[in-house]
C-alpha cells in the first residue's frame with residue numbers, strides 16, 4: 032500500500048476561536064466512510080459471507096482484529112450515547128456470553144486459521160461488568176476458534192470502568208493477555224459527577240492508573256468529556272491538571288453533545304446546567320493549551336498521545352488508521368465485530384449485528400449469524416474513504432498517491448470539491464497546492480468539516496440522522 036504520510040507535521044494545535052465558531056456545524060465523526068447511516072438492510076448475511084471468502088483468498092490474507100461488544104452497565108451515566116443495557120443482575124451477562132460463544136464458533140469457522148489475530152478489543156457498555164472468571168472463559172473460547180497472537184506485538188485492549196475494577200481484577204486482565212487499557216474518567220469534580228450520575232472517586236481512579244503502569248500495561252488511555260453539566264473553566268482546569276500529573280499515555284477529550292431527543296438518558300441532564308457555548312469553547316481552549324504544554328501530541332479528532340506512544344509513532348510513520356473504535360495502528364487487518372450491535376469491516380464491506388438483545392439472541396439461537404445490515408463499498412466510496420482517512424489521520428492528502436492507488440486524476444476527479452475548499456483555504460484552515468491538501472494548525476480542530484466536503488452522502492444522511500456539532 033502506498034504511504035500517504037505527512038513528511039514533516041506540526042504535532043500541536045492552534046486554537047482560533049472565531050474560526051471554530053464559524054465552522055461549528057453538525058457532522059459525522061468518520062469512524063467509517065460511508066458512515067453507518069448508509070448501512071442498508073438489503074445487505075445480507077450472504078453478502079457478508081462472500082466478503083469473508085474474498086478476504087480469505089487475499090495474497091497474503093490480512094491478519095484479523097476482533098471486537099467484542101459487552102453491552103451491560105450497572106448504572107446509567109446520564110450523558111451516555113452508547114448502546115447498552117442497564118442491569119445489576121449479573122446472570123444477564125452469562126445468558127449473553129452463551130450466545131456470544133456460539134457466535135465466536137460460527138465466525139471463527141469462516142476465517143482461515145492461518146489468519147492471525149493481531150488486535151483484540153472489548154468495548155461496551157462495560158466489559159468489566161463481567162467477572163474475571165467470565166473474562167477468562169471468554170478469552171479461552173476466542174483462543175479455541177481464532178489464531179491469537181501471543182507475543183509482545185499483540186494489541187489486546189479493554190475498556191475498564193474504574194468503579195468496577197480493583198487491584199486483583201487488574202492483575203487478572205494482565206494475566207489473561209490484555210496489554211492496553213482504556214478507562215473512563217470524564218471529570219474529577221464531584222458536583223459534575225453527581226450531575227451526570229457517575230460517582231467515581233478521584234483517588235481510586237488515580238491509584239488504578241498508577242497500578243496499571245506498574246503492572247506493565249504498555250498503553251493507558253483515559254477519556255475526558257468537556258461540556259458536561261456544572262462544569263466550569265476552573266473546575267475542568269483542576270481535572271486537566273490532575274490527569275496530566277497522572278500521565279497516561281493517551282488522553283481522549285470528547286465533546287459532550289446534548290441530543291436528548293436522540294439519546295433518552297440525556298433527558299435527565301438539565302439544559303440550564305450546561306456550560307454556555309462561550310464557556311465550553313473556553314474549556315476546549317484551556318484543554319488544548321494544557322495538553323500541548325504538557326507535551327501531548329494531537330493525533331486528530333479528540334485524541335492526544337505522548338510522543339513515544341504507538342499512535343504518535345504511527346502518525347509519523349504513515350501507518351495510522353481510523354475505524355469504529357477510533358484511531359488504530361492496525362490498518363492491515365480485517366475487523367470482525369461480535370456481539371449485539373457490533374460492526375465489522377471485512378474486505379470491501381461493513382456488516383452490523385442486530386441491535387437488541389432479543390433479536391441478537393433469536394438469530395444466534397436459530398444457528399444464524401446476527402448480521403442485519405451493512406454496506407458494500409463501490410470504487411467511488413473507496414476513493415473517498417481513502418481521502419477522508421488521510422485527512423483524519425495525517426491532516427494531508429497527497430494527490431499523486433491517490434492517483435496511483437486508484438488510477439484517477441485527483442484534480443479532475445475532485446474538481447468540485449477543490450472549488451468548495453477554496454473558502455477553507457482563504458480562512459487559513461488548509462493550503463492547497465498542485466499536489467496536495469495540507470491541513471494547517473488552525474484547521475486541525477476542524478478535520479471533520481474538511482472531510483464533509485468529500486462525503487457525497489452527507490445531504491441525504493443529514494435527513495436521516497442528527498449528528499453532533501463539531502465542537
Ligand code: SF4
Nearest residue numbers: 104107108111113156
Ligand atoms: S457511559 Fe459507559 S459506563 Fe456509563 S452508561 Fe454509558 S456505556 Fe455504561
